[in-house]
Amino acid sequence: MSTLTGSTHKQSTLASALPALTVMVEKDLEVLVQRFLARKRDDLDRARAALGTGDFETIRRIGHDLKGAGEGFGFPELSAFGAALERAAVLHNERALGDELAAVDQFLSRLRITFK
């Protein structure tokens, strides 16, 4: 049994104050899930940078991919965040995008996955 935590990523103050979100995942998905979460952390950084430059199309694509893949890996919350990001990006709603990106950050930071 091994455990993956969100601690490799810089945690927000809010997230670090909240309890961990513990998820059990089958061992044979370990490599895939680790790669998936690492990519989503990278996507989060890219989306923040894109928000800073007003590049809504990049955020829309990131949201679209997150919506499509999150639930398949066992994280329906990420699919929901992805859908919300995609919607907010289409509407160029910067405030909503900031909130959604913070929510994704918080979710990833709280994740504690046990593979067995």
Next chain:
Amino acid sequence: MNPATLKTHEVKTVAPLQNFATAHASSMRVAIVEDDPSQAELLTHWLELAGHHCHHFDRGELLIRSLDQESFDVLVLDWNLPDISGVDVLKRIRNSSQSALPILFVTARNREDDVVTALRQGADDYMVKPVRRLELLARLEAIARRGKHRSEQPEIIELDVYKVDTQTRTVMRKERQVELTAKDFDLSVLFLRNVGRLLSRGHIRESVWGPNAVVTSRTLDTHVSRIRNKLGLTPEHGWRLAAVYRYGYRLEQLDAAAQRLAATNER
């Protein structure tokens, strides 16, 4: 989605993956066109656990180009791709020599007009992401079954003078057993199950020797030549196991006129 709506603590389990390989499904060669690497890895993982062989393309053009030299049993196609759209890929396949390839659209686009467009352009089925594992497998098997070239895989194949029993791994020709090696038997079954279908060298190699085997073209040609002779798959017997330059082979059953013509040409 508001962060405040998140539960403060939750334990959940991702469903186990084992024990779901469907008993009746035979191995398929699946092309996956998907630009999201995570999604592609997940689909590949699910399909390979179910016994299928997957080939991933992250661009539509790469798949289109590969079809000049490759054949697949079924295609899983995303809509939003970096180069051309999935619908364009679909249209080009339907207007090509591989127009009968069963195609399942798997996309996050969930509007009714998107679904209608894809189906009207010739998609065999449509799934909205996030996809569910068992549903994906069931839909793929269903469209492959409905496919022109792939039907239920019977244990006994009876075709013209041939009778193949895949349980006892025997081939009878005109009621006499033909002695075949294990690989020659598998190769014979592959061709007899796909009469009229052009099979790429990659497809043949993977189906007979497995996805990781290193098999030279010469070895493959030797096996094909051997079953052609042993099974009498020649024009004078009403059959032709034809090599297609730089692509692969096709087993054809000739009608009487074609049989006479082929025999004349070979004199």
